[in-house]
Amino acid sequence: MPLIPEEPQIHESAQGPRATPASGRSAPTPRPVPGPRPAAPPRPGRPGPVRPMPPAQRAPRDTAVAKPEPSAPAAPAAASTPQIQLIPASVEGALDAAEEAVDLLLDSGRAPGEVLVITTGEPHPWAAHELSFGDAAYWAQHDAGDDVFYTDASLAARAASRPVVVVAVNGGPDTVAATTLPLAHGRAGTLLIVCGDPQKINSVLGAGV
Template sequence: MPVFPEEPEIHESLPGPGVPFPRESDAQALHAPATGGAPTAPTTTAAAPLPVPGPRSAPRPAPPRADRSGPPRLIPKPGPAPRRPAPAVPQVEVRRIAAVPAEALERADGTVDQLLDSGRNPGEILVLTVGEAHPWQQHELSFGEQRYWAQLTEGGDVFYADAALTRPARREVVVLVVNGGSPARAAEAYTEALGRATALLVVCGEAGPAAASSAGAAPGRPVKA
């Protein structure tokens, strides 16, 4: 019986140079048994999930702006402040009662009575004499100067004083009694009395710039508050 030589065994070898290395899926397909079913799709491995980014960091601070070149901007100087209107000076009404120096005190007492009867408060009236002190002033001074000046501070009654009063005293109504003294002294007393009155000045006698016109006034002319 003839002896046939054995066929050499074919071993799988690596592909030669220039031949692409077969993929793992192709190798599985070669070794898979042939069946009558449909060819199976090559399996793929799932990609690894991407790392989740952490919280967003704070925004970077903006770079400092470069200084603008050029001359500095000139700021206009403010103009003069507008002048405020001066406060209105209250007008003091001046009333005159013609009287000779011997009758000035009597006319002044009658004027004070009329002012009180019209509703004036006694503390609103100041009586100033140019000549001899009023009898009521002399009476109050008999109790001492401290008590006398306290009445001016308290302001509860009619206050009688000399026209050359140096202490600050202002009242709504001032009655100036020209019962003596020189015309120059009477004119000075008129200016001082006008500065102490806030509403009304009553001049009993001749004093002030309009003293000449008061000569025609009726003696004891009624004075209304």
């Protein structure tokens, strides 16, 4: 059986629209954008007039330089002396007057440890009682400085200084009073109170202090 040739089939491909140039017009050419302008060079300023400098002053050769003179040494301050207060009392009443003076001192605000009492005759009862326990215990209370300390003329040289010293001239030889009062004056820091015969006390203080 003879074969009949088939007619070839033509498949058309899809074609998009074609761009048609505008009639008689060409696309505008873009202009270049100008860049930043270079900064203008600074203008030279006008220099002001030059002011003349004042001439340096030179010290004349003939002028002598004054040298400071050494100052005189300061005078040393006078040593402070305690105030002396005299309480007239008899030999028998000197110890009572001393105890009253101590009470007034404590009432006025003095601390007990600031007061030292010295007797020229019989020792104070407190001192006699404390000495019965031995010298070590007696002087330990003195070193503690917590209370009024009572001593007699024979031991007064061992006592340390205190702001107030009270002396009861309650007997003993005149030589004891003459030795004790200058010693008490040296132990007193601010106040020395002496209870006894004013005539005897003034004669001793005037000669020995």
